[in-house]
Amino acid sequence: MADITLKGNAINTIGNLPKIGSKASNFSLKTVDLSEKTLEDFKGKKVVLNIFPSIDTGTCATSVREFNKKASELENTVVLCISKDLPFAQARFCGAEGIDNVVMLSDFANGSFGKDYELDIANGPLANLHSRAVVILDEESKVIYTEQVSEIADEPNYEAALKAI
Structure with a gap:
């Protein structure tokens, strides 16, 4: 179990x-x-998994915007933005923001992604949502980088993530 915080808690x-x-x-x-x-x-x-609690929070929206900007510069790489948000909310956000370089994916149907990757939040007000994390995979789906963001309100380390690619 990873120890993280939500606004210091x-x-x-x-x-x-x-x-x-x-x-x-x-x-x-x-x-x-x-x-x-x-x-x-x-x-x-290569696959960048940008994982977050909800597109309707400032930090989560910023991470999608940042990865969207950087994704167009990456060769043979796809950025998947994953949350438990309904696909309708994800589509609304992308349409309003002009997001078109990332793939938005939802784990709302059965939550198996968060469980399999062991990143669901176990307790507190965001329990059962995804924690903020980045996982990068090579062309054979081998994990080459991970970051469990220790404070949910903080953005991931984009530079370190992209350097891993």
Whole structure:
């Protein structure tokens, strides 16, 4: 279990992010048009998993905007922005913000992604939502970088994440 904070108050995740060098678990998540995407759909590309509690918070929205800006500069890389938000909220945000370089994915249907990657928040006011984390996979879906952001209100370390690619 990872120890994190929400505005300085201690909370925990249900486990720890996948280990560097391990094979990433496959997943099935909903897109903004309610179709499904799996990790296998991105095989052969580097994959940035930008994971967050809700697109309707300032820090989460900023992380999507930042990764959207940087994604167009990355070769053979896709950025997946993952939360438990409804796909309709994700589509609304992307439309209003002109977000088109990332893939928005929702874990609302069964929450298995958050459980499999052990990043769901275990307690506190955001319990059962995803914690803020970044996981980067190579072309064979091997984990090459992870960051469990220790304070949910903080942004991830974009520079370190992108350097890992």
